[in-house]
Amino acid sequence: MLSTDLRNNVLVVRVEEKRIDASxxxxxxxxxxxxxxxxxxxxVLDLSRVDFIDSSGLxxxxxxxxxxxxxxxxxxxxxxxxxxxxxTLTRMDRVFALHPDVDxxxxxLSA
Amino acid sequence: MVSSISLSIDSDLDxxxxxxxxxxxxxxxxxxPEDQDAVELSLVEAINNVIKxxxxxxxxxxxxxxxxxxxxxxxxxxxxHAPPMPTQVLDKPSEDTFTFDETDIANIPEGGMGLALIRMxxxxxxYHSSESENRLRMIKRIAART
Numbered sequence: 278m279l280s281t282d283l284r285n286n287v288l289v290v291r292v293e294e295k296r297i298d299a300s301x302x303x304x305x306x307x308x309x310x311x312x313x314x315x316x317x318x319x320x321v322l323d324l325s326r327v328d329f330i331d332s333s334g335l336x337x338x339x340x341x342x343x344x345x346x347x348x349x350x351x352x353x354x355x356x357x358x359x360x361x362x363x364x365t366l367t368r369m370d371r372v373f374a375l376h377p378d379v380d381x382x383x384x385x386l387s388a
Numbered sequence: 389m390v391s392s393i394s395l396s397i398d399s400d401l402d403x404x405x406x407x408x409x410x411x412x413x414x415x416x417x418x419x420x421p422e423d424q425d426a427v428e429l430s431l432v433e434a435i436n437n438v439i440k441x442x443x444x445x446x447x448x449x450x451x452x453x454x455x456x457x458x459x460x461x462x463x464x465x466x467x468x469h470a471p472p473m474p475t476q477v478l479d480k481p482s483e484d485t486f487t488f489d490e491t492d493i494a495n496i497p498e499g500g501m502g503l504a505l506i507r508m509x510x511x512x513x514x515y516h517s518s519e520s521e522n523r524l525r526m527i528k529r530i531a532a533r534t
Contacts (some may be wrong), residue, residue, distance in 0.1 A: 284469075298432060298436075299400070299401045299432075299436045299439075302402035303426055329405075329432075331429060331432045331502075332501035332502050333436060333499075336497070337498075339498045342493060342496070343498075358425065365431070366486075367485075367486050368486045368488075381435070
């Protein structure tokens with residue numbers, strides 16, 4: 278469900294599905310964990326194709342952040358509508374840096 | 389205008405999005421896109437809770453959803469036959485769920501957010517358990533058109 282692209286030492290991970298819900302959260306978490314365990318510690322998660330995330334999806338994202346630990350960073354790009362509002366509502370916008378698009382996020386992380 | 393419809397799925401997480409999209413489509417003419425999002429998220433969270441916690445992920449159990457479209461509100465009831473939600477879950481104030489310290493990464497919640505999200509997204513939420521069933525009733529009021 279993910280595709281990856283390395284840009285300026287930042288791994289851009291794009292979610293290729295429209296929903297990250299309870300049925301997809303375990304697969305999402307597994308694929309993200311593989312990226313992290315491959316040694317990537319600067320990640321941008323591109324959510325521009327996602328139109329729905331539930332609390333299971335959000336929990337999987339938090340779990341990835343914990344896995345990454347203090348050595349890394351996980352930024353979010355392209356969240357709009359209901360996805361963006363979920364981050365605000367749950368105050369997860371304080372936990373994940375939200376960027377309007379991938380370019381901005383990569384620029385910030387590689388600066 | 390009052391109309392109602394009952395939908396049901398098997399207790400399978402793969403089927404929740406079908407129901408969510410169906411209910412969202414039913415509300416399309418009545419609610420703003422933001423309110424449709426709120427209803428869709430609340431419905432998904434409620435059904436996930438039933439499947440994951442009520443039925444412990446076991447398939448082949450029934451989850452029913454009754455949708456009532458009224459002049460001033462949308463009423464959604466989720467009916468299941470699992471053991472009822474524990475009172476300590478129901479009594480936990482919603483605002484506590486999201487008052488974590490964002491600098492303390494280890495203690496940021498990964499779960500237990502569903503009911504709090506439902507309460508934040510719907511105008512009224514009630515939970516009733518009887519010997520035969522549990523019923524979560526959620527209401528979204530229709531904003532007056534100006």
